[in-house]
Amino acid sequence: MAALQPVRGTHDYLPDDSRAHRAVEDIAREVAERFGFGEIITPIFEFTEVFARTLGDTSDIVTKEMYTFEDRSGDRLTLRPENTAGVARAFISGGLAQSVPVKLFYRGPMFRHERPQKGRLRQFHQVGVELLGVEGPLGDVDVISLGYQLLDALGLGGRSILHLNSLGDPESRQVYREALVAYLSGHKERLSEDSLNRMERNPLRILDSKDEGDREVVADAPLLSDHLNAASRAFLERVTGGLTDLGIAFEYDPKLVRGLDYYCHTAFEFVTTDLGSQGTILAGGRYDGLVKQMGGPPTPGIGWAAGVERLAMLRGEGTVTAPRPIAMVPTGADVESETITLADRLRRAGFILDLGYSGNMGKRMKRANKINARAAIIVGGDELAQGTVGVRDLDSGDQETVALSALEAFLARFR
């Protein structure tokens, strides 16, 4: 078909797809509202610095994955690759520090110039939450619990595992980083080229390398958990304790790290084995330094994001079905105006009515069947003369004559 294609890594969602997509977003918003989170809608593009400064100059997202352009007034703008930075910016712009804790939910498109795969697109969609202004571990527990309940509400409760780690506070992290680099420096010859590059910029990343040689070296590396100071350790224990209280199973994973620089303490991911190498479906962590780094008042934060396409894909096709309409079937062109008027009346009453637009009666009945109509209202001249219409139950085949005046009441069973 060739000629006219969508931009690589972008997709059209026709009604069947968009319905599944929207269901994920709706359920996420609903669960977030249960936790007292309200939806925030931020622009899908920001000044480039919003992302460049907060995501870290060395992250892949900033160095090679952003859609950045100059607009007609010469501003450097970027299509958001994620939304934590945008929400933090809105938090600062809007002076929301006055009303912490701030609990926000968001959903919408994100853009990353990556090589597309199943479950990885250049324009994809995320739902996410951010909790700002809460210092204590109870915030971490609540936010993780929200993610857990979302997966459960989506019917994915049994299909993913929560991985959890603590990156410690900045002090712990610094001490550990030095210990790790010291160890790795002694094994340079066995590390992959990628990891050698990571040594200086982001050595923690080497911990979750998939390279076999790296894994062997990493197996004996010092553990982050051994370098947490007392405060960081206590924080982690209160988080894990809270999760246990809620019956949320997790795997402590000392090699779980974050690609983005502003994370500290809690890092977590819900992972499934059902999506190949795109198994992470919901991931987040604590980012206490972010808001201050952006120029706002020091404000702790924690949140997560989840990929809508990945979630929808995991739920499978046909999970979300279209509501079944009632079909209007006039017996001929002579009753067309009565048909439209009646459809209008029933739609105002909240029924879903499908007009066939054209064709003889047989054709319209076929169409009614094809669109999975629950019932057909047969509008004929003879019946109208008596003040009635025929109503056919398309599942059972039973047909009854119903007075126009009693139609809404009769149709209630097909709602």
Added chain:
RNA sequence: GCGGGUGUAGCUCAGUUGGUUAGAGCGCGUGGUUGUGGUCCAUGAGGCCGUCGGUUCAAAUCCGAUCACUCGCCCCA
């Protein structure tokens, strides 16, 4: 950005060692049925064989490039 696989009808796929008019099922249109769907029967439409170039008397088939999808890596949701 790196490595592998795959591109034939709207969809899922056949297509022999290169051989002249490229097929099937599903779906779609029309009729059998001028006031009654599903089943059935008949019949029809729909293809630059992803695109461009090369080899050949001859290419869906072989070669190259390119685009898209896909699997793995990097990274990430």
